[in-house]
Amino acid sequence: MPASMFSIMDAAIDEARRKRLELIDLSIGSSDLPAPEAAMKVLRQATRLSETHGYCLHSCTQPLRNAAAVQLNKRYSINLDPEKNIITLIGSQEGFGHLLLAVTDPGDQVLAPDPGYPSYFGATSVAGLKQVVMPLLEKNMFLPDFTAIPSETAKNARAMIISYPNNPTAAVASSAFLQEAIDFCLSYDILLIHDFPYVDMVYGDYEAPSVLAQPGGIDIAVELYSCSKSYHMGGFRIGWAAGNRDAVQALARVKGAIDFNQYFGIQQAAIAAINQPRAATLKAAALFETRRNVLVDTLNKSGWQTPLPQASMYVWTRLPLGLTDSFDFTVNLAKKTGVCLAPGRGFGKRGEGFVRFALVREPDALVEAVKRIFDFL
Ligand SMILES: Cc1ncc(COP(=O)(O)O)c(C=O)c1O
Numbered sequence: 001m002p003a004s005m006f007s008i009m010d011a012a013i014d015e016a017r018r019k020r021l022e023l024i025d026l027s028i029g030s031s032d033l034p035a036p037e038a039a040m041k042v043l044r045q046a047t048r049l050s051e052t053h054g055y056c057l058h059s060c061t062q063p064l065r066n067a068a069a070v071q072l073n074k075r076y077s078i079n080l081d082p083e084k085n086i087i088t089l090i091g092s093q094e095g096f097g098h099l100l101l102a103v104t105d106p107g108d109q110v111l112a113p114d115p116g117y118p119s120y121f122g123a124t125s126v127a128g129l130k131q132v133v134m135p136l137l138e139k140n141m142f143l144p145d146f147t148a149i150p151s152e153t154a155k156n157a158r159a160m161i162i163s164y165p166n167n168p169t170a171a172v173a174s175s176a177f178l179q180e181a182i183d184f185c186l187s188y189d190i191l192l193i194h195d196f197p198y199v200d201m202v203y204g205d206y207e208a209p210s211v212l213a214q215p216g217g218i219d220i221a222v223e224l225y226s227c228s229k230s231y232h233m234g235g236f237r238i239g240w241a242a243g244n245r246d247a248v249q250a251l252a253r254v255k256g257a258i259d260f261n262q263y264f265g266i267q268q269a270a271i272a273a274i275n276q277p278r279a280a281t282l283k284a285a286a287l288f289e290t291r292r293n294v295l296v297d298t299l300n301k302s303g304w305q306t307p308l309p310q311a312s313m314y315v316w317t318r319l320p321l322g323l324t325d326s327f328d329f330t331v332n333l334a335k336k337t338g339v340c341l342a343p344g345r346g347f348g349k350r351g352e353g354f355v356r357f358a359l360v361r362e363p364d365a366l367v368e369a370v371k372r373i374f375d376f377l
Contacts, residue, residue: 005118005346008327012334021338024369027330028342029167029313029358031232033284036276039231039269046265055260056267058252061088064267067274068225068240076213084245085218087252090262092197092226092239095251096161097123098258099222099241102250103191104129104158111153111160113144115344115351117167117195132157135350142171146184154188163195165208168347168356169316170309175209182216191247192221197239200230200281202311203289212243222247229313230281231273238262238270288313294363298370315357316344321377324353337372 009027016023034040046052065082072078080086089095096119104110106128112120114133124131132153134144144162162181164173178194185192194211202208211221226239241248261267292308295315299306306317323329326343334340344354359366 004122005327005343008346009330009334009340009342012331013340015335016338016340019335023338023340024361024365024372025340026342026357026360026366026369027334027340028360029229030234030360031229031313032360033232033287035233035236035269036231036273036280038276039233039273042272043265043269046268052264056262056264057260058256060264061261061267064088064238064240064271067271068242071274072210072212072242076210078210078212078218078242080212080218080242081245085248086240086242087248087255088261088267089224089226089239089241090259091228091234091237092195092224092241093119093123094237094259095224095239095241096120096193096195097126098254099193099224099247099251100124100127100129100159102254103247108158109153109156111144111149111157111190113161113163113166114349115168115347115354116161117163118347120161121348129158133348133350134160136166136169136171137350142166142169143173143177146180149184151188154184154190157188157190159191159193160185161193161195163198165198165201165311167198167312168314168342168344168351168354170312170314172206172208172310172312175214178209178211178217179214182211182214182220185220186216190220191244192217194221194223196223197226197229198312199225201285201288201313202282203285203292204310206310208311218243220244222251227270227273231270231276232284233269233273236262236266236269238266288359291359291361291363291366295357295359295366295370298367302370302374313359315359316354317357319344319353319355320373326352326355330355333373333376337376339369339372339376 065086069082136142222243228234330343342356344351
């Protein structure tokens with residue numbers, strides 16, 4: 001198992017705290033906004049009913065599966081059977097780890113992005129899989145180049161992981177790119193896993209496309225949804241997987257041996273969040289857009305050339321002043337200034353030379369963070 005970047009950063013943050021530095025922690029993508037009030041109201045009511053306090057077996061999850069199916073239909077005109085094609089998750093990260101266990105055997109190969117969300121590396125190790133890296137390069141807009149995957153490698157791969165809007169690079173993918181991924185996976189019979197927690201973290205007119213809405217998508221792909229980012233409910237641990245029936249059913253069997261689903265009241269809260277007007281979801285995303293504008297503008301005015309992302313809750317940029325060691329930079333920065341960023345290397349070898357800002361503080365704090373960074377430099 002690779003060492004977690006967050007534990008390394010945590011030690012640096014602890015040192016800053018002991019020096020009584022005021023922390024500006026932009027290292028973790030945990031939203032600072034509250035969950036929707038409608039969701040909290042439903043949850044409060046549910047906790048008062050003792051009949052919600054017991055185990056929640058599969059049939060209890062039907063209302064949430066139904067709500068997810070209706071939302072997918074409204075949003076992307078996708079028709080899924082909530083019984084066969086959708087399963088609720090205790091967060092998309094849980095679903096991802098168990099999905100790998102469900103659809104692979106130890107020793108199988110998995111195509112995974114580098115840089116990528118750290119859990120991809122960890123869950124691959126837990127499942128005893130061999131990871132075949134798909135480099136996400138700046139010159140390719142941080143999209144994998146499928147033509148660079150040798151056909152022998154593709155023939156031996158059991159699953160492919162992609163995720164757009166992307167963490168950490170903040171890159172987005174077009175539906176044409178998703179179609180390319182689907183066609184590639186169909187031709188080699190590879191399960192396509194599209195990790196999609198940032199579906200609603202979109203700016204301006206940008207809409208994130210779903211693999212399930214593309215021709216062939218439902219045949220070969222599973223898409224992972226989460227309430228953590230769309231509805232600022234990361235602590236409540238709730239999401240769902242939708243897509244290929246066999247993969248979803250295999251995941252259900254693995255989960256059946258491991259968990260009894262999320263608390264019913266939290267599922268009800270998720271339904272309330274899903275059913276809130278889309279304008280409310282996008283209003284929260286617009287706050288992140290304002291933060292993005294302020295941060296990128298302040299960085300660029302200070303001479304740090306940073307691209308303007310269209311989605312996600314991150315800004316991903318090269319280290320300043322030709323620096324090359326992202327751990328060295330972020331650890332020393334945290335210890336000396338209290339500003340905490342995520343080192344690019346923590347997301348994989350190809351992330352070295354970059355740093356990630358999570359837009360989880362108000363604009364004033366972002367401006368203050370940039371000021372401290374330049375004083376430090
Ligand atoms: C790409 C990606 N996938 C999954 C997760 C975890 O989501 P959840 O809270 O639904 O487990 C995150 C959280 O930051 C993420 O960035």
